Every structure is written in C-alpha cells, then in structure tokens.
Amino acid sequence: MDFGLTQEQEQLKSGARDFLSHECPTSVVRKVMAEESGLAPELYQKIAELGWTGMIVPEEFGGLGLGMLDLAILLEECGYAAMPGPFAFSSGIAVSALRLGGSPEQCRRWLPELASGKLTGTVAIVEEADSLDPADINLSAARDNNGFVLNGVKMFVPYAHAADFIVVAARSTPGPEGLDFFVVEGGATGLSARILRNVDQTRRVCEVKFDAVKVPEHARLAKSAGLLDRLIDAGAVVMAADCLGGAERALEMAVEYSKVREQFGRPIGSFQALQHLAAELIAAIEPARSLLWYAAYGQDAALEDASRAASMAKARLSAVYSRTADQSVLMHGGIGFTWEHDIHLWFKRARFDEPFFGDPVYHRDRVATLSGY
C-alpha cells in the first residue's frame, strides 16, 4: 500500500515546477492575457515537446499512455503558475472525450495530432442555462441524409475560437437517453465562436453558435451512452487539479508577503489574526490534496467509487481555491487590489474554476446521489 506519489511522479512535479517558473513567469502570463487569442503558442510548442500534450493519450495513438494522476500532477503545477492556453481543456478534457467515447477510427483521426501538439480540441456541453443536467442540454441534432444537422448555442466553451475540433453534446431525441456527442471540425460551415469577456484573462471561453452545421455519421462518437457522466468525472479532476495548484500559490504569496510587510513595528505575519487564517487555509488545502489524488487514481484504476471521488475533489477543491484566493487578497490589503500585483491572477482564475464543470453545490448533490441518499 502506498497512498502517495512515486519517485517518477515527484520528478514530474518538480520538473514541471522548474520548467514553468522559467518559461511561464507572470510576465509571460500577462503578455498572453493582453493578446486577443490568449493561446501562448510558443509555450504550447514547448510543453508539447516535453510530452505533456500526450500525457493521457494511449501509446498506440502516439501519446505517453500515462494516467489521470500523472496529468493531475502537471495540471496542479499549471494552476500554480496560472498558465494560460488550452492545455487543460485540450489535453485533459478533449482527449478524455475521445479516449472514453471514440471508436478506434475516431481516436486514430484525432489523438495522434493532439498528442503531438499540432492540433487542439475542446468540449462544449453547457448552454444558456449553464447546467450539466441532461434536461438542460437542448442543442439539436437532426437526422439528415448522410448524417446530422446541428442547431443551437453552447456557452463557456474554452478556446473554441482556435480549436481544430469541438466535441459537442447534442440532443438527437428527447429524454435523458437522447444525448449524443459529435466531433465538429473548427472550420465547419455555420459554426461561429465569439470570445466572451471574462474576468479571468488567463483563459478564453466562447459562446459557440451552431447554425445548421452538417456533420457526417462518423462524426458521432461511437460510445456516447453514459459519456456525459464520465466526461464530468474527467473534467472535475482536471479542474480540481488546477484549483489545488492555484490555492497553494495564492496562499504562498500571502504568507511570503506577511513575512516582509511590517505594521505596528513587526511583520504582520506575526499577528495571530493572520497566522490563524493562513493555518485554516493550509489545513483545508492539504486534506483536499488527498481527495484529488484518490479521484485521479480512481479513474486510472477504474475504482467503483471513481465518480463520487471526482465530485468530492471538485466540490472541495474549487471551494477551497476561491476561499484561499479571497483571503490571500485580503492578507495583502491595498497592494493586492492593484493591477500591478499578481495576486489577482489567481483570485480571478479561482472564480472561473469554481463553477466550470460543476460548482460545489452540483457536486455535493452528486456525491449524495452516488452515495445512495
């Protein structure tokens, strides 16, 4: 028994920390924030060369064939660095959609080029209602001669403006069984994406319109049944990992600041008001780390309670991140409210992470349901 990281995983983590501190300092993050596309293509090229983009792509499709836990370790570091760009959404969530729902042909079509970093993909689920409930997914997929015609609008789709394909959840028939997933190519006729003005400028999210977009039969993911739930599991772990790293970084910044900022003739970190706040935050972060490890491992080992573990991790870590980021801004006082200080990058990123792929209320309810009460 070993509930902990292997030496290789510890190396992966420290290697990623080191790499991102050099290649993705906040000066780089801010540069990408100011660009319209928000893509950071040079950084993406470098992480592709490190193999990150193929982390969970099976070896037969050109990836490293590693697990969600390995990916979660990387994503924690990306959260720590507030790394901009589509990595988590393409290499984590879109890869999962194909890996879990695609036929071998569909995987062969997309996964090798996702793994190499040549292409990026994204996943579109929620609509105007901003809900993961199947009853709230109404983008229609109507039968056509040789395929389907898609009509409707998706919201909060990460990096859809630049994605080479979008995996979209659509309704072919009424009722909970009537959900299908289609792979829509980026340049498809009738597809348009508008970048939403988002407070978290380290991410780009889009409103995506499907206006009579035609897709062939083979664009439908082979294993659509039950895919929504498994995608929620994967997305929950991906987002929870970012939350963990972000919470660590925000608290670290606040604690470091409290050691150098003096008031009343002593460092403010020597006051118990701040000490106890910081202690409460780290005491929430560390046990939540275990929830993430277990949730990621649960998907790798196909544990019976993998879905519940994913919801537990997302519910707790997204709330912990928001709270930690809030309190970390407060520990800084006025300087933390300036644009110049970096703490707001994590403060805003936490706000994006908390609801994305299910907010804590959604995931707590899912925990209850999956526990049989």
Add this chain to the structure above:
Amino acid sequence: MDLNLTAEEEAFRNRVRDWLAHNRPLALHQRGVVDGKTWVQRAKDWQRRLYEAGYLALSWPKEYGGQALDPMRQAIVSEELMRANVPGVIGSNAISMLGPTLITWGTEEHKRRYLPKILTGEEIWCQGYSEPGAGSDLASLRTRAELAGDEFVVNGQKVWTSGAHIADWMFALVRTNPDAPKHKGISYLLIDMKSPGITVRPLVQMNGEADFCEVFFDNVRVPRANLVGELNEGWKVANTTMVHERNWLGASPKRLFDKIVERASQQRRGGVALTQHPLYRQRLADIQIDVEAMRLHALRLLSNAIHKRPGGVENMVAKLVGTELNHRMALTAMDMLGDYAAMARGEPSAYDRGVWSATWMGSIARMFGGGTSEIQKNVIAERGLGMPRSR
C-alpha cells in the same frame, strides 16, 4: 499509488475481522448503565482480550510486549476495530502517548517495568500536564518537585486530569528548577497514584459525567528512578508524547457520519426525509467529503510513515481538522433534530436514547483537549508555514 493490500495483509485483515465477529464485548459501552467499578473492570477485560489476541500496540518492540510489526498492520487493526464498532480501550492514552515516550526516553528498567502492564490494562495511567495556571501555556506549570536524596518531593496541583480517579499511575510534568527559563526547568515523572499525599477530586462536567479530575500533591514522595529522561529535560521528553497525542485525537469520523445519514434518512418533515431537504442534503455531502478527505489524509500520513518520507505541514493538521469536523458533524445532527436535540440522555422521547446531545458536548471537549485549536493554528502557522513568531 497503490491501494492494494498484500496477500498476507489481506489474510491478516480477515483474521482480525473474524476474531472481532466472535469476540464482541457485550454492553460494555453502556457507561452510566452499569456502575463505575463494573465498567472499569469490563473495560480492562476487553483490553486484555484484545492484547492477548495480538491486536494492541503491534509496532512496539517484542521484548516489551509488542510484535515489532510495521505500521500497516497497526492501521489494519485500527480500521477493523472502527468498522466493528467496538469500544476503544481504556488504556489508550498510555498506549498511544506514554508508551512511545518510554520507548524513546525510558531506561531499560522503565521499559520492562511499565510497558507490559500498559498493554494488558493491569495498570491504568492518567496524564498530569495541565494546571490551574498552565493550560495552553503549559510550560508555565508550577507543580514543584524537589530532589531530596533518592526521592523527589512533589507539591502542587494538576487539573483536567482525565481518569485520575481510576488511574494507578500518572505521567506528569513537574517543575524541578524554578530559576531556569520556563522550558528548561521541567522534568517528566512517573507517579504512583497510591502514594500518600495525593488527593483526587473528580469534577462534574457539563455533560453530567465526572471523568476529569483535580489532583492535589501534598509532600508526595516519588523515587528518583521514576524520572524519565534527564533532569530538567522534561519538555523535550513530553514533546514526543504530545506529537503522539495529536495523532491519537484525530481518529476517523466515518462511523459517526454513517449514523448521521441514517438518522437523516429517518427524520421526515412534510413527508420528505432530511436527506432530500435541499439544505441538509448539502450539509451532509459537505461533511461526507471532509470525512473522506480525512480518511485519505490518514492513509497519506501512514504511507509516509511506512515508506519513511518525512512529509511537511500535512503532518500538523489532523488534530485541528479532525476535531473541528467532529464538531461540525455533531452540530449537523443537532440541527436536524430540532427541539428533540435538546432532550437529555434518558428522556424517553429523545432520539437514539439522547446520544446526540452527548455527542455534541463531547465534540466541544475534543477541540480543546490535548491542545486547543488556536494552539494548533499557532503551530501550523509558525512551524508549518514559517510565519514569524507571535510571542
């Protein structure tokens, strides 16, 4: 990451489970139903049976009654005890706190004399740390021990001493040098509770029980041989004990959570169970997540111990989080019960024989017993996060 047990560990677990299924103690937990003396005797018997079956202190050295097994075996036993819903052992404070201290600091004679009887439950111990003027600031304690020839002469008072009225021995911190800085003049003594000059006065607690006591020392003579560690080095010695105490008090809350969900599913308002009530359903799931987090956190610490990884700040949070969670669980149960929550033990209309109000009061005590939450936070901030000292 590997959550599987080896074949031997699996077989061991099955043996423990099987043994527990056939050796459940009857009605032992009904404290207050049987008289105090009977309860103590039954509790001692239960501890002895557990020990003789090989399920206590598995990691202690063989020569002092242990089996020198790895921490994994101990963890398997602890988990099975929890699962079987059997009572804890009466000598658990000595097993988890004094034992490891003696193994680290005691003389050969101490180990041979005291450790085996700690395990069999033949000798029950109490912890003599807190005093009227020394709570969170423990190092300001004033109970005086003066060396006179081969003996210490002890004068002073301890308070909040759990189980002093049933204890045979006390492990105590006493002041042996009043002129040194406060941490440098403390020694660690083993005191026979039958010594002349000791008076024990149980205090009635808010829950009506009388478990913790005042202990008065009036010229109590203690052999010099009962000193553990060097003279005036007791603070260092005690720190071993306190580390163990913190581990001990963060015990797994899964069992309590299961009872709360069961109660919530039976509790109906407007024809709907509280598990379906939008607020309580959220609160239940919220504490369930923390219960699971603490289970996994314990696995993480155990793994660090087995694989000899030092770990960092994660080692310091279990007492704080575990006891706060326990309290939050009790409050959830109390809130669910409405007016019935305020019903005392023995009131016929109370749910579950009034156990919930007792759980609630008990949960309060755990948040300050063995170091208050505030002290835990000081330690986490200063030693775990490296924040500047506040004092």
